[in-house]
Amino acid sequence: MRITQAMMTNGFMRSLNSILGDMDKSEYQLTSGKKNRLPQDDPVGSVQTMTYRSAVLQTNKYLDNATEAGTWLDNTDTALNEVTSVIHRVRTLMEEANTDTATAESRQAIAEEVDQLVDHVSQIANTTVGGRYIFGGTNTGNPPAVVGGTGFYTWNGNDGEIAVEIDAKATVAINSIGKRIFADSSTGANDGLLNFLKSVSNTLKTGAQANNLGQLDKLADKVLEQQASVGARENRIEFTNNRLQNFKLTMTNTLAQVEDADMAQVITDFKTQESVYRSALSTGARVLQPSLVDFLR
Incomplete structure (x- = not known):
């Protein structure tokens, strides 16, 4: 299968958006202290939270x-x-x-x-x-x-x-x-x-x-x-x-165990995601070379 520049660009953007989504979730956990923002993030946990x-x-x-x-x-x-x-x-x-x-x-x-x-x-x-x-x-x-x-x-x-x-x-x-x-x-x-x-x-x-x-x-x-x-x-x-x-x-x-985020783990995950995000940007800058269109703009 032929790999085109557009395919590489689209794949890179999907991966980058995925990393940003993880960082957004971690940022919410850090600022709110809660595990989940929406019920669909953890349906079982949401039911338990409401019950407790x-x-x-x-x-x-x-x-x-x-x-x-x-x-x-x-x-x-x-x-x-x-x-x-x-x-x-x-x-x-x-x-x-x-x-x-x-x-x-x-x-x-x-x-x-x-x-x-x-x-x-x-x-x-x-x-x-x-x-x-x-x-x-x-x-x-x-x-x-x-x-x-x-x-x-x-x-x-x-x-x-x-x-x-x-x-x-x-x-x-x-x-x-x-x-x-x-x-x-x-x-x-x-x-x-x-x-x-x-x-x-x-x-x-x-x-x-x-x-x-x-x-x-x-x-x-x-x-x-x-x-x-x-x-x-x-x-x-x-x-x-x-x-x-x-x-x-x-x-x-019990409610705290179900609802509250593990702050130590969240901080560790956020630092890891931040490093991955920076590495992804650096890798993308090297892999995604300018095309002829970019020079014609």
């Missing part, structure tokens, strides 16, 4: 939910600890007021302190996280504990639970039902802790004894039940969060 990236994004969403749930439960636990402290203080005051040595004046003074504790408990009942009331059930936009004209409280919250998804097909309630503590008493009457404390204060103001420590103890047990529930959910969220963090790290590393 989707898993990481979904895990981040679960972690965000777990963080929000942890914030709610941490604040709930702190609030319930304060309620327990108030109950202990009220019990001490009631025992002091129920002694035979207590006078009407001393009981009125104790009643004033109980009133301050009632106000504090109402503030706890209206605790907010991010502008949402955590004890109002699903009615998070309005304060659940509202004092009326008589000094007693009405409860605007409900017993609905707010559940968030912390993992695939796994949800956890992030709120505690404040109605069970602040609104429903052990006798079934709708007075709860707030109105119980208010009744104690009113009784002491008359100079009489408040002989209902048993009811106070039952209300304290309700608080402890809620604290136990909160603690169990906090532990579950902590375990789930740790597992999700490990899973995210694994997926991120």
